Amino acid sequence: MATGMALVLCMSTLRLKRPEAKYILWPRIDQKSCFKSMITAGFTPVIIENRLEGDELCTDLEALSNKIEELGAQNILCVMSTTSCFAPRVPDKLEEIATLCKTKDIPHIVNNAYGLQSSKCTHLLQQAARVGRLDAFVQSTDKNFMVPVGGSIIAGFDKEFVELIGKTYPGRASATPSMDLLITLLSLGSSGYKKLLADRKEMFEYLQHNLSVCAANAEERLLNTRGNPISMGITLSLENDSDGKLATEIGSMLFTRFVSGTRVVAPGKENTIGGYTFQNFGAHCNSYPTAYLTAAAAVGMTKADVDTFISRLTKVLAKVKGVKSETCGAVNDADPPIKDSETTSSRLQGDGHE
Structure with a gap:
């Protein structure tokens, strides 16, 4: 299960x-x-x-x-x-x-x-x-x-x-599921899995730094959430976007660029689950002060994944905010080729079945 x-x-x-x-x-x-x-x-x-x-x-x-x-x-x-x-x-x-x-x-x-x-x-x-x-x-x-x-x-x-x-x-x-896990653990071994955990910590810092630079150059900022060791977010302070449509469009634009692990949360969304209605669902509270976008450094992420994500996010923010992409902290001018359908999406740790 x-x-x-x-x-x-x-x-x-x-x-x-x-x-x-x-x-x-x-x-x-x-x-x-x-x-x-x-x-x-x-x-x-x-x-x-x-x-x-x-x-x-x-x-x-x-x-x-x-x-x-x-x-x-x-x-x-x-x-x-x-x-x-x-x-x-x-x-x-x-x-x-x-x-x-x-x-x-x-x-x-x-x-x-x-x-x-x-x-x-x-x-x-x-x-x-x-x-x-x-x-x-x-x-x-x-x-x-x-x-x-x-x-x-x-x-x-x-x-x-x-x-x-x-x-x-x-x-x-x-x-x-038990067989999948057993095969994976036997393949990795204790040292292999521990290395993945150590690499994930490094990727968290690498993603955090690059996302902060990208956000700053797009006149946004990295949210100060030091207590969260996996996920991070940047503000999306967009003009004339009181209903959050432009913010959520950023998520759609990233998805069409094969980046599906990010979450865009804009104020005003309402969701009913099992008869319970949540205001501003996705933000974990009824009234978070700003719209934002999140990304996460999950186990298995590589520098190439981070660079690909930052490059594509840079271009999307530049297009939405009407600024030149080279001023937004792009890692590469061209999108790196996609090796497989999961390269960027799965390792940026989206909701999945959760």
């Missing part, structure tokens, strides 16, 4: 321990999969809006604590937090949430979809388990190991609970 259904399995297992509970407290993260998982599991999501701190959207611990007092701990199945997410959202404050869950005796599930490739995210998990309560965390195999979509890993620090989750699964599962 992919990440969303694996989260459903975790929540279904918790129901055995807390049969009367019906609420899940969820610090808002605008990814459809994790939200739909709570509804599919038969629970009522309670959305905790994020707090804006500078450019970053962070966990509102006060609102989370107040909601626990309001609903009663015994009525809450779990808190579902998130480590890996698209900027300007940063990872939840896992240590504080874990401490609160331990104090209130509330289970804690973590959506760690992209997080295995980030040492910062794995450190947050380790610390949360050390100081508080963390029952299970779920991560995607395709996002962290470059295998085909369709698998996930459910892990935790309590062996008995993880085994109970496995026993809750009805029937048999396909062996394909």
